[in-house]
Amino acid sequence: MPKISVVLPCYNVAKYISACLDSLLNQTLRDIEIICVDDKSGDNTVEVIKQYVAKDARVRLIEQKKNGGVSIARNTGIDAASGEYIGFVDPDDWVDADYYEKLYNKIIAENADVCAGNTKEHFASGKTQVRNDIINNIMHAKCYFSYTVWCAIYKTSFIRENKIYCPAGITNGEDTVFCIRCAMMATKITGIKNTYYHYVHHDNSAESKYYTEKHVSSRIRVANMIVDMINSQEHISEYDYVRYFNKVFNQVCWDMFEKTTRRDLLLSSLECAISLYNKSKYKSCIKNSYIVPYLCCNDAEGLYNKLSVVSNNMLNVVAVSLFKKVTLFRIIKSLRRTKVCFLGIPIFYITLENR
Secondary structure, three states: OOOEEEEEEEOOOOOOHHHHHHHHHOOOOOOEEEEEEEOOOOOOHHHHHHHHHHHOOOEEEEEOOOOOOHHHHHHHHHHHOOOOEEEEOOOOOEEOOOHHHHHHHHHHHHOOOEEEEEEEEEOOOOOEEEOHHHHHHHHHOHHHOOOOHHHEEEEHHHHHHOOOOOOOOOOOOHHHHHHHHHHHHOOOEEEEEEEEEEEEOOOOOOOOOOOOHHHHHHHHHHHHHHHHHHHOOOOOOHHHHHHHHHHHHHHHHOOHHHHOOOHHHHHHHHHHHHHHHHHOOOHHHOOOOOOHHHHHOOOHHHHHHHHHHHOOOOOEEEEEEEOOOEEEEEEEEOOOEEEEEEOOEEEEEEEOOOO
């Protein structure tokens, strides 16, 4: 039995996957298996994987009979895994050479169900960003484990006994469901900062472009799925409930103003936000008192008009630094306003007229 089974959901990633597989095969923890689940790729992804299968017995290839999406590919990998623990890597990303050794040692030492590693994001501009806040939050409370499926390893028996899988048919946000279910069911979640999962932002990724109607529909389904899930669990504390609820509420109420300017999609999201508020167990979950009146009276139009003015989600950040160490000015551009900060302090705003 290998110590860790690493699952790669693969779809048309021939130009990326070699770097990913190389980073996995060069792990200091040698006792791993790498399960590549090809989701009926149309390029030569399978041929590239087969070259690795031929030269290293730790690489396995599963070819799906039809394209089913990333959730089904990951679930197939979960069912096929033979390791003590399961990890996930997207095939256009890579990990540090000691990533799985450090996660494995940490999860064993603390007898945890989940252990998260740190994340370094790489942008098309060449900018990188380390997400230290994720590990800090997880170490504070397990309910903060709601980021993404690939940032951690999971005890295989924990995943299977609790039947934790990614929801099928979701194109955006499916891993949030997986992570929040893990957080709810886990006895302990831990993390480690000094090793990195390297996440690549592509110009054509779902995170980099405006949401389509399909993306918005998926976000709405995910939000309802998670709120229904936490409503059904009597053992969740109010603190944890509020954390889970706010995660998905903010995605449909606030984040859409970053991802789309289409009025119809924004109104659909805000109608969902009102529905979530109405079925939430703790109305105090909603901290923003200035939008609660619209939620209470089911006024999606009023909520839209209010959030059009106050939405402050970031779309783009321009920074002016001194000797590349001290950030003097930061210009934060959103769809509806621009904020200028000096030494981290907001000094003025430029607000666009309501659209």
